Amino acid sequence: MPCTLFISDLHLDAGRPLITQLFLDFLETRASGSDALYILGDLFEAWIGDDDQSAMNQSVCRGLNQCAASGTPVFVMHGNRDFLLGEQFAEQSNCALLQDPALIDLYGTPTLLMHGDLLCTDDKEYRAFREMVRDRQWQAGFLKKPLEERRKMAVEMRAASREKTSGKAESIMDVNPEAVIHVMTENRVPRLIHGHTHRPDVHELLIADERAQRIVLGDWYEQGSVLECSPDGCELQNIAIE
Numbered sequence: 001m002p003c004t005l006f007i008s009d010l011h012l013d014a015g016r017p018l019i020t021q022l023f024l025d026f027l028e029t030r031a032s033g034s035d036a037l038y039i040l041g042d043l044f045e046a047w048i049g050d051d052d053q054s055a056m057n058q059s060v061c062r063g064l065n066q067c068a069a070s071g072t073p074v075f076v077m078h079g080n081r082d083f084l085l086g087e088q089f090a091e092q093s094n095c096a097l098l099q100d101p102a103l104i105d106l107y108g109t110p111t112l113l114m115h116g117d118l119l120c121t122d123d124k125e126y127r128a129f130r131e132m133v134r135d136r137q138w139q140a141g142f143l144k145k146p147l148e149e150r151r152k153m154a155v156e157m158r159a160a161s162r163e164k165t166s167g168k169a170e171s172i173m174d175v176n177p178e179a180v181i182h183v184m185t186e187n188r189v190p191r192l193i194h195g196h197t198h199r200p201d202v203h204e205l206l207i208a209d210e211r212a213q214r215i216v217l218g219d220w221y222e223q224g225s226v227l228e229c230s231p232d233g234c235e236l237q238n239i240a241i242e
Contacts, residue, residue, distance in 0.1 A: 004035045004106060006227040008115065008195025009219035011081065013045035014056045018241055022224050026239060027063040030226075032070040040195045040217060041079025041100070041115030046158065048150040049143050050088035061093040068094035077102065079115045080126075080196065083134060084143070103187055107231040112189045116196030116216070119175035119183065125164065126173075173197070180214055181207055193217065193227065193234075200225055200236050 012020050031037045043060075068074045077098040078085055090097050102113045117130065132138055142150065165173065174197055184192050184207055192214045200218030204211070215234060218225030224239030 001230050001232070002035050002107075003228050003230045004038070005031055006038045006040060006113075006193055006217060006229065007220070007225065008040035008077075008079070008217040009042045009198055009225075010039075011042055011045040011220065012056065012060060014054065019220050019224075020056060020060065022239065022241055023220065024059065024063040026224060026226075027067040031067050031074075032072055034072050036073045036075065037067065038098070038113060038193075039074070039076045039095075040098075040113055040193065041077045041117075042081045042195065043076060043079070043085075044082040046154040047082035047084050047089075048147070048154050049084055050086045050092075052147060052150075061089070064093035064095055075102075077113065077115055080117045080130065084139060101183065101187065103189065106191070106229055109191055110187075110189045111191040111193060112184065112187050114183070114192065114194040116175065116194035119179045119194065120173060120196070121176040121179045122172045174199070180205075184212060184214075191215070195219075202234070202236065 010019065010023055012023065014020075027037075044057075064074055074093070074095045075098045076085065076090075076093070076095045077100050085097065087097075089095075098113065100113075100115050100118065104111050104113060117126070120126065142153075145153070175194075180192065184190075190210065190212045192212075194214075195217040197216060198219040199216050201216050203214040203216070205214060206212065215227060215236070217227055218236065218238070223241060226237050226239060228235050228237055
């Protein structure tokens with residue numbers, strides 16, 4: 001049966017080789033032959049520029065390229081950790097970069113794809129940070145710095161993020177229900193798929209007296225997580241580390 005796969009929040013990092021290998025195996029086996037693979041942000045723990053040709057980055061790009069070469073279109077959306085993925089990455093990996101949000105026709109159902117951070121409107125501090133790092137002038141200045149300096153800055157930014165996150169209420173870091181209704185109404189879709197919050201679930205909604213659905217993708221920390229959609233519907237599934 002035809003199927004389309006959705007994943008997000010892999011946070012691939014050289015310090016977690018088992019997850020990287022799980023992803024590469026996933027690309028070679030399950031993803032190859034599917035109708036399409038959508039990666040909805042935070043494929044990498046940090047992406048400091050397309051010129052970072054680390055061994056792990058190169059192996060991931062090769063795996064993506066081979067999956068796409070097998071006939072499976074691969075789409076990658078920027079997340080809050082890898083917003084600097086650029087055209088060189090797209091060419092090297094043979095992937096298409098997706099805008100956030102992106103509207104697709106999923107077996108006849110209009111479906112909106114997002115990373116998910118834009119829905120977390122209650123986290124004012126993060127919204128300000130996002131606006132700063134998504135500014136083209138800020139990005140150009142960052143990318144001009146030497147690679148080692150960027151690596152150091154990325155480590156410091158992740159540490160600061162962890163510290164700030166630990167002091168925030170869980171509700172602040174989750175999506176805002178009104179933001180969800182607004183974006184789905186604005187785009188006239190009955191289904192929204194996103195990641196970012198690391199809270200995999202299928203939420204059944206009622207919007208303007210019409211049934212709707214919000215599907216949240218899981219992360220790839222202790223295991224893999226994939227949403228498989230077919231003409232019969234969508235199902236969240238786990239992928240165990242063997």
